Amino acid sequence: MIDAVLPDFLHTLPAGTRTPCHGRPELFVHPIRSTPTKAAVEEARALCAQCPIQAACADHAVRRGETDGIWGGLTPAERAAVARPRPACGTDAGWRSHVQRDESCLTCREAHDDRLREQRLERLAREHDEHGGSLVGYRLELLLGLPTCVRCRAVRQAYYAPRPSSGKWYRRAA
Ligand code: SF4
Ligand SMILES: [Zn+2]
Ligand SMILES: [Zn+2]
Numbered sequence: 001m002i003d004a005v006l007p008d009f010l011h012t013l014p015a016g017t018r019t020p021c022h023g024r025p026e027l028f029v030h031p032i033r034s035t036p037t038k039a040a041v042e043e044a045r046a047l048c049a050q051c052p053i054q055a056a057c058a059d060h061a062v063r064r065g066e067t068d069g070i071w072g073g074l075t076p077a078e079r080a081a082v083a084r085p086r087p088a089c090g091t092d093a094g095w096r097s098h099v100q101r102d103e104s105c106l107t108c109r110e111a112h113d114d115r116l117r118e119q120r121l122e123r124l125a126r127e128h129d130e131h132g133g134s135l136v137g138y139r140l141e142l143l144l145g146l147p148t149c150v151r152c153r154a155v156r157q158a159y160y161a162p163r164p165s166s167g168k169w170y171r172r173a174a
Contacts, residue, residue, distance in 0.1 A: 009056035020047035029069040048073035
């Protein structure tokens with residue numbers, strides 16, 4: 001944050017209190033075209049974490065679309081991510097946005113599992129249609145918790161069958 005800028009939320013500070021960023025502009029505002037060091041960002045974050053108005057500061061910067069500096073412990077990229085509309089839960093995009101943020105969401109998790117199951121079922125149907133049975137089909141049946149079918153089991157047994165001449169087990173080329 002810039003010391004010279006006095007947004008409204010600063011007036012909520014108790015009289016005589018200074019924000020932790022006061023007097024440390026070099027940590028919060030970075031010269032144009034210069035990337036702050038990781039250490040500077042972490043130090044700024046640590047100061048913001050002790051600030052009594054951190055939430056209001058971050059909220060102000062997000063609403064104002066501040067593109068520079070650290071505000072409320074957030075970098076410009078983090079503020080942009082907060083400002084971006086979140087995709088709806090239960091969609092693929094919603095699931096991906098949780099993964100990117102390392103969040104857990106039961107709705108998205110279940111929807112993702114349902115989609116994965118659908119895709120596996122479709123692939124299994126293709127394996128049966130195109131090959132009758134296959135190793136991939138066998139693995140999909142296991143993954144889906146289905147009983148393995150006769151055709152896929154037969155392909156697997158043939159694949160792992162012992163070499164007749166040596167009596168040793170070997171893997172044939174798929
Ligand atoms: S949250 Fe950080 S940038 Fe905002 S006023 Fe407090 S110390 Fe300064
Ligand atoms: Zn969700
Ligand atoms: Zn099968």
